[in-house]
Amino acid sequence: MQQVLEDLGEKVGILGSLLVGEDGVIVASSMSGSVDEERVAALANTVILSARLALEQNGYRGLKSLVLLADYGKVFLHDIGIGFLTVVTQKDVSLGSAEVEVQSAAQKLVKMARLSV
Amino acid sequence: MSEDSSRIDHLKVWAGALFGKEQPPIDRGKLVKLFSLLRPKLLRRRDLKRLKKKVFEDPTPEGVRDLAHRLLFASETEEALRVVEEGVERFPESDSLQSFLTLFKKNRLRATIDRLLQILETRPLPEAYGQLADIYRDVGELDQALDVCQRCLEKFPESDIPYLVQGKIGLDRYKRTLTVRDGRFAIDNFHRATVIDPHNLKAHIHLAEIYCGIGASRKALDHLEVVTTQTVVDDRLKTLEANLVESLSSVNQETQELDVDSLLIQVETQERLAHDPWNLAVTSRDHDEDAAMAEFSDRFGSLEGSHDVALVVGDQVAEPAEGEEGHALSAVVAQVASVGDASARKMDLGNMTGAIATGDFGHIVIRKVRGASAAVHLSDENVARSVREPIQDFLARHFG
Numbered sequence: 001m002q003q004v005l006e007d008l009g010e011k012v013g014i015l016g017s018l019l020v021g022e023d024g025v026i027v028a029s030s031m032s033g034s035v036d037e038e039r040v041a042a043l044a045n046t047v048i049l050s051a052r053l054a055l056e057q058n059g060y061r062g063l064k065s066l067v068l069l070a071d072y073g074k075v076f077l078h079d080i081g082i083g084f085l086t087v088v089t090q091k092d093v094s095l096g097s098a099e100v101e102v103q104s105a106a107q108k109l110v111k112m113a114r115l116s117v
Numbered sequence: 118m119s120e121d122s123s124r125i126d127h128l129k130v131w132a133g134a135l136f137g138k139e140q141p142p143i144d145r146g147k148l149v150k151l152f153s154l155l156r157p158k159l160l161r162r163r164d165l166k167r168l169k170k171k172v173f174e175d176p177t178p179e180g181v182r183d184l185a186h187r188l189l190f191a192s193e194t195e196e197a198l199r200v201v202e203e204g205v206e207r208f209p210e211s212d213s214l215q216s217f218l219t220l221f222k223k224n225r226l227r228a229t230i231d232r233l234l235q236i237l238e239t240r241p242l243p244e245a246y247g248q249l250a251d252i253y254r255d256v257g258e259l260d261q262a263l264d265v266c267q268r269c270l271e272k273f274p275e276s277d278i279p280y281l282v283q284g285k286i287g288l289d290r291y292k293r294t295l296t297v298r299d300g301r302f303a304i305d306n307f308h309r310a311t312v313i314d315p316h317n318l319k320a321h322i323h324l325a326e327i328y329c330g331i332g333a334s335r336k337a338l339d340h341l342e343v344v345t346t347q348t349v350v351d352d353r354l355k356t357l358e359a360n361l362v363e364s365l366s367s368v369n370q371e372t373q374e375l376d377v378d379s380l381l382i383q384v385e386t387q388e389r390l391a392h393d394p395w396n397l398a399v400t401s402r403d404h405d406e407d408a409a410m411a412e413f414s415d416r417f418g419s420l421e422g423s424h425d426v427a428l429v430v431g432d433q434v435a436e437p438a439e440g441e442e443g444h445a446l447s448a449v450v451a452q453v454a455s456v457g458d459a460s461a462r463k464m465d466l467g468n469m470t471g472a473i474a475t476g477d478f479g480h481i482v483i484r485k486v487r488g489a490s491a492a493v494h495l496s497d498e499n500v501a502r503s504v505r506e507p508i509q510d511f512l513a514r515h516f517g
Contacts, residue, residue, distance in 0.1 A: 043460040051474060054452035055481075058445035060494075062477025068457050071294050071467025075460075088464070096502070 001112055005030035008105045013093035015073070019109065020044055021083040031088075044086040048077050065106075067099070074098065078106040082113045165191060178204065178211040178510035185217065197221070209293065210486040210513035212470070213506045219257040226252050243269055247278035254286050262286055277317050280310040288323055294467040295388060297381040303327055304377065311340075318344050325357060325394070331380040332391030334364045357394050364392050388468075388488045406430050409515045413491060416511070417504060422496035424479070429454070430489045430516065446481070450492045454485050471509065473501070484508040489516035 005017045009030045016031030024045040031037040052063045068075040076087040076098065085106050089098050165187055172180040181204030188197035201218045208214055233249040236242075246269035253262035263286060266279035273279075287303030290296075304327060310320035321340040328337035338361050344354065375383070384390055410428050418426045427446040457469035471484040480501035483492040491508050495501045 040464060043463055047456055047460045050456040051453050051472075054449050054456075055474065055476070055478070058449050060445075060449065060474075060476065060478040060481065063474060064477075065473075065475045067473040068461060068469060069471035069473075070457075070461035070464075070469050071290075073464075073466040075464070075466070088466075095505070 001028045001109060002030065004105050004108050004112070008087065008101060011098075011101050013090040013098070014101070015088045015090060016040075017085065017087040017105070018044070019080070019083055020086055027083055040086065040088060044075065044077055044084065047075070048084050067095070069095075076102040078102055080106050080109045080113055085109055161187075161191060172200075176204070176207060177514050178208045178214050179507065181208070182214060182217060198225075208510070208513040210470075210516075211510050213510065215257070222256045223258075226256060241272060243273045243276040243278045246273075247282055250279065250282040251285070254282060254289065259286055259290070275313060277310040277313040277320070280306045280313065281317060281320050284310060284320060284323055288327060290467070291327065295384050295390070296462060296467060297378070297385050298465075299467075300327065300331065300381045300384070301378070315343075316347065318348060322354070322357075325361070327394075328377075329357060329361055329364065329392050329394040330390040331377070331384050332364070332375075333377055333380055334361050334392075336377070337361050337394075338365070360392060360394060413511060417493045417508065420493070420495065420500055420504065422479075422500055424494040424496065426494070427492045428489070429491075446492055446494055449481065450483055450490045453483060454490045458485075471505070473505070475501075482508060484512055486512035486516050 001019060005019065005028055008014055008017050009032075016029075016037070018029045018031065018037055018041055019027040020041045021027050024042060026037060026041050029037050029041075031040070047068060048063075048066060051066050055061070055063055063079065065076070065078045068077070070091075072091050074089045074091065074093060074095065076085070076089070078085040078087075085102065087098070087102050087105075165184075168180075168184050168187060172184045181200060185197045185201045185204070188194075188200060198221060201214060201221060204214045205211070205218050230249065230252055233245055233252070236245050237249065246265055250262045250265040250269070253259070253265060262282065266283050266286075269276060269279040284303050284306035287299055287306055291299040291303050304324065307320040307324045307327070310317045311324070314320075321343045325337040325341040325344070328334070328340065338358075341354070341358055341361065344350075345358070350358070380391070406428070409430075413428050414426050417423060425446050427450050429447055429450050453472050453474070454469060457472050461467060461469045469485055471482070473483070474481040475498075479494060479496040480498060481492055481494050482501050482504055483490060484505070485491075486509070489512055491512055493501075493504055493508065495504070
């Protein structure tokens with residue numbers, strides 16, 4: 001899993017990635033030095049839980065991924081069963097290409113998670 | 118017949134008409150040929166003229182981008198640049214226009230950047246560092262601009278130039294994010310520039326601008342006075358001065374007594390400036406939310422696979438008439454925007470500008486500009502991709 005995150009981190013514009021368990025605990029991480037991974041993990045967990053709750057309360061079930069777009073970057077949150085893959089990118093990264101990279105990494109992680117369970 | 122002799126014949130026709138001499142017989146075939154050659158160009162010119170008129174009368178980010186593309190195609194590069202710059206000024210929240218302008222400028226300024234890098238290798242001067250950092254700032258390469266400023270500060274710690282450029286970077290960001298962090302960064306750097314050089318008029322003007330924006334009108338006037346006593350005041354500065362005098366009389370005593378940090382927090386919380394420094398009107402644009410909702414619903418609700426749409430402006434939820442689903446989506450938009458905004462700020466990513474949720478329900482695309490958020494619930498992934506920019510442009514046009 002660590003290797004998948006490290007490979008992802010080598011793509012242009014990706015600042016780092018984390019695998020955060022449903023309880024908010026970091027399972028694996030590959031973040032650049034300037035990013036506080038504990039902080040990102042806690043915030044990512046808050047975002048995904050709040051968004052899921054807001055969606056389910058209003059009849060939108062089965063959230064699989066959430067992309068947060070912001071002034072200086074993007075945050076990709078992807079459900080992989082045992083938790084969420086969280087990827088932080090620079091602002092200028094193309095949404096489409098980053099989505100492809102994140103989805104591909106998420107699929108690998110899902111397979112690994114199934115094997116390890 | 119050769120092309121030259123054809124041209125000569127054509128000239129003869131015109132010379133005859135001009136000087137009243139007997140005209141040679143007109144070869145209609147040649148005229149038709151000439152017209153058919155010119156026709157595509159004439160049609161392009163006519164289309165361009167119509168598009169210019171349309172964009173001038175009813176500007177939209179999409180229209181501006183389309184016009185700029187056509188102008189570039191017609192090799193009217195300078196005009197294209199002017200159109201995009203005006204578009205960005207009018208719709209600062211439009212990401213697509215901003216990216217277009219950045220790319221455009223980058224290509225144009227590549228040679229200047231290379232030349233400055235060469236100069237800095239042989240003869241490093243604060244002015245050259247400042248120019249290079251300013252160019253990077255102009256094309257949106259803010260990290261590179263800050264890096265150049267830092268290199269300049271290492272070599273010339275007593276120069277006001279890097280502080281001025283860093284202040285401008287902070288101000289650019291502040292105009293977009295309205296966060297305390299960006300506002301404070303801009304103010305601190307401009308102040309530092311004025312401490313090093315009390316006659317740095319640009320830094321004083323920017324301080325007046327930012328103080329006016331947050332409602333610290335007295336402080337803004339103090340900085341503007343430094344400028345007005347040392348230089349000829351142009352129309353822009355006159356407007357700023359008039360705006361400050363006006364705001365001093367309209368802003369209540371309680372607000373005037375707040376310190377700068379409190380005012381910055383107030384602006385961040387309200388997501389809008391207290392005053393627009395360069396226009397006499399107060400910033401918030403008059404919105405007609407019902408009209409905006411009707412247009413939004415018309416445009417995005419009729420897309421293939423569109424389930425519902427929602428528009429949330431401040432605390433007001435503008436909903437489509439046929440209720441329940443739209444209401445549910447509005448509730449989702451408000452909650453996601455709230456948690457997304459807070460989290461993005463805590464991650465030092467500025468404000469949330471959008472979110473895309475995907476699940477068993479399909480795709481929900483949310484975009485946010487200042488206090489307004491809009492969302493569309495779609496079943497098709499490709500349609501969901503294609504609406505991201507148009508929704509942002511719609512919000513920029515109505516609420517930016």
